[in-house]
Amino acid sequence: MxxxxxxxxxxxxxxxxxxxxxxxxxxxxxxxxxxxxxxxxxxxxxxxxxxxxxxxxxxxxxxxxxxxxxxxxxxxxxxxxxxxxxxxxxxxxxxxxxxxxxxxxxxxxxxxxFAEIKTPIGEKKTLRLEDGSFLTLAPDSAVNFTFDQKKRHIELVQGEIMIEVAKDTKRPLIVSSLHADFRAMGTRFIVQQNQQRSRLTLLHSKVLVQTTENPKFKKIISEGQQVDVSLNGITAVKNINPITIENNLNKNQFVAEDIPLSELLEQLEHFHRVYFIYNKKQLADLRVNAVISMQQSPQTILTLITMQYPELRIDQLGSKFILLRLAKNYS
Structure with missing residues (x-):
C-alpha cells in the first residue's frame, strides 16, 4: 500500500x-x-x-x-x-x-x-532594548515588556531567551516565567520554559530566583550554575560551562545531557514545523546524551537515536506528523 x-x-x-x-x-x-x-x-x-x-x-x-x-x-x-x-x-x-x-x-x-515580540519556528532574533540591554530570542519564543520609571520587567511567554543586562541601579530587571521571577544582579543569563519547568542558566554574575509557588523562598544562583524551577521547587544546582553553553546557543546546537526523549522532541518543534505523536509515559525510559545540531532534519536526528534505542519505531504520517512508539516484544 x-x-x-x-x-x-x-x-x-x-x-x-x-x-x-x-x-x-x-x-x-x-x-x-x-x-x-x-x-x-x-x-x-x-x-x-x-x-x-x-x-x-x-x-x-x-x-x-x-x-x-x-x-x-x-x-x-x-x-x-x-x-x-x-x-x-x-x-x-x-x-x-x-x-x-x-x-x-x-x-x-x-x-x-498576542505577545509584543516573537520569533517564528526556526528563526532567532537579537534586539537592543530601550535601556541598552541586549535580548536574544530563540526560535518559537515570545516575550512581553513593562519598562517604566521604577522597574524593567520581561515576561517570557514561551520558549527561551538570553539577556545581557544594562546597568541601572534605580530600576531592577526581572524576567518572569510560569514558575519563577529571575532578578538580575548585573548579569548575562538564559531563561527557558515549558509547561513543566523553567530553567535558569547563569553565564555571568548572579541572579536572584523567587519561585511562583512559594514567593517567600529565594535563592541566589551564580555564574556557571544552572537550576530548574517547577511546582515542586528548585532543583539542586548543576555546574555548567558558560562558554560552551553560549557557543552552542550561537551555533543552534542543543546539548542533551541525560534528558528524556520527550524534552528533545519539544526542542525540535521550536526549530522545525513538525508535530510529534507519542505516549510520554511509554517513552519515559528513553534518555538522550548528545550534542545535536538543530539544523539537521528531525528524521535524521531520530534515526541517530534509534541506533541507541533500536526498539524505537518512527513512522511518518504525511509531511508534518511523526509517530513514535516502542516495538512490542522487542528483544
Missing amino acids: HSDDNSTDLAMWVVRLSIDDQKERLKAEKEFFIWRQHHVDEAIKIDEMLEFSKQLQTLSKKHVLNANTVQHCFTAHSDAVKQIKKNWGKLAGIGVFAIGSYLTVQMIPYQYY
Whole structure:
C-alpha cells in the first residue's frame, strides 16, 4: 500500500473511532475489531493516535478571549483543518475538530500570537532594548515588556531567551516565567520554559530566583550554575560551562545531557514545523546524551537515536506528523 494511502486509512480510523455520534462510533468499533486482526502493526499505530487524541481533549482552556481573538481562533482552526486534509488525504468532516483544534493551539498559541515580540519556528532574533540591554530570542519564543520609571520587567511567554543586562541601579530587571521571577544582579543569563519547568542558566554574575509557588523562598544562583524551577521547587544546582553553553546557543546546537526523549522532541518543534505523536509515559525510559545540531532534519536526528534505542519505531504520517512508539516484544 502506498504510504500516503496508508496514512489516510489510519487517520480515517482515528476519526471514526473518536466521533460523538454513539451509533456511528459503535459501528466503527465493530468493524475495527475485525480489521485489526489482519493489520496488527497498523492497529498499534492507531492505538497510539487514539491515546494522543484523548490527551488533546484534556487541553486546559486557560485564556479569556475577546471577540477579535475568537475570530482569529476560527480562522486558525480552518487553516489547521486544511493542513490535515492536505497531509492525510480527504477526511470525513465529522471528528476533524479535535485534531484541528490541537493544531490551532500548537501552531498559533494565543499568548504567543498576542505577545509584543516573537520569533517564528526556526528563526532567532537579537534586539537592543530601550535601556541598552541586549535580548536574544530563540526560535518559537515570545516575550512581553513593562519598562517604566521604577522597574524593567520581561515576561517570557514561551520558549527561551538570553539577556545581557544594562546597568541601572534605580530600576531592577526581572524576567518572569510560569514558575519563577529571575532578578538580575548585573548579569548575562538564559531563561527557558515549558509547561513543566523553567530553567535558569547563569553565564555571568548572579541572579536572584523567587519561585511562583512559594514567593517567600529565594535563592541566589551564580555564574556557571544552572537550576530548574517547577511546582515542586528548585532543583539542586548543576555546574555548567558558560562558554560552551553560549557557543552552542550561537551555533543552534542543543546539548542533551541525560534528558528524556520527550524534552528533545519539544526542542525540535521550536526549530522545525513538525508535530510529534507519542505516549510520554511509554517513552519515559528513553534518555538522550548528545550534542545535536538543530539544523539537521528531525528524521535524521531520530534515526541517530534509534541506533541507541533500536526498539524505537518512527513512522511518518504525511509531511508534518511523526509517530513514535516502542516495538512490542522487542528483544
